[in-house]
Amino acid sequence: DVKVTQSSRYLVKRTGEKVFLECVQDMDHENMFWYRQDPGLGLRLIYFSYDVKMKEKGDIPEGYSVSREKKERFSLILESASTNQTSMYLCAAGGGYTGELFFGEGSRLTVL
Amino acid sequence: QKEVEQDPGPLSVPEGAIVSLNCTYSNSAFQYFMWYRQYSRKGPELLMYTYSSGNKEDGRFTAQVDKSSKYISLFIRDSQPSDSATYLCAMSVGANSKLTFGKGITLSVRP
Numbered sequence: 001d002v003k004v005t006q007s008s009r010y011l012v013k014r015t016g017e018k019v020f021l022e023c024v025q026d027m028d029h030e031n032m033f034w035y036r037q038d039p040g041l042g043l044r045l046i047y048f049s050y051d052v053k054m055k056e057k058g059d060i061p062e063g064y065s066v067s068r069e070k071k072e073r074f075s076l077i078l079e080s081a082s083t084n085q086t087s088m089y090l091c092a093a094g095g096g097y098t099g100e101l102f103f104g105e106g107s108r109l110t111v112l
Numbered sequence: 113q114k115e116v117e118q119d120p121g122p123l124s125v126p127e128g129a130i131v132s133l134n135c136t137y138s139n140s141a142f143q144y145f146m147w148y149r150q151y152s153r154k155g156p157e158l159l160m161y162t163y164s165s166g167n168k169e170d171g172r173f174t175a176q177v178d179k180s181s182k183y184i185s186l187f188i189r190d191s192q193p194s195d196s197a198t199y200l201c202a203m204s205v206g207a208n209s210k211l212t213f214g215k216g217i218t219l220s221v222r223p
Contacts, residue, residue: 004155033210040215041215042200042213042214042215042216043156043200043213043216045210048210058210090155090156092155095209095210095211097206098144098161098163098204098206099144099146099202099203099204099205099206099209099210099211100144100146100158100161100211101158101202101211102158103148103155103156103157104155105154105155106153106154106155108153
């Protein structure tokens with residue numbers, strides 16, 4: 001099975017700070033994804049990447065950017081954190097022929 | 113109409129009950145159907161995966177797809193407290209396509 005590791009499980013940041021969320025996968029998948037999950041709103045796709053240095057906007061990219069310099073690593077960046085970005089962030093790898101995804105354990109971000 | 117609709121819940125059942133979780137969808141191009149289970153403070157994990165219409169069984173779990181009605185179901189037999197989790201349906205049109213998720217339903221199985 002694909003293992004997806006998110007470096008930080010819990011973070012507390014202040015409004016205006018720059019925030020980096022790191023994600024690493026160990027199965028050589030081309031596709032990686034960043035979602036946020038909020039009560040009542042479900043999973044919403046922020047950005048995804050089909051290859052190194054390639055990125056595409058998901059459904060809610062505003063306020064976020066991403067970086068994929070190596071195939072195994074996909075970073076989510078909040079340039080200037082705001083309180084409405086308090087959420088659970090989930091990284092995933094996979095897609096392939098069926099679209100099946102493997103998720104990390106999530107990073108719970110609180111912005112004060 | 114949202115692409116994927118899932119009963120919002122929450123759902124609470126006694127141990128041993130049969131549980132039925134359902135999703136409807138509007139995009140007839142969906143070919144691959146999945147159920148993910150998410151325990152509290154964890155990421156979702158793939159529980160069941162089905163291609164096109166039909167049933168698939170894995171232990172106490174049965175996934176059912178009716179493409180003519182655009183309706184999928186997950187049945188849990190002899191439910192256990194360890195089945196308490198959020199269940200998300202997900203579907204895709206196929207190769208390298210994005211998954212579209214339902215919002216999830218939280219199930220609680222009472223001992």
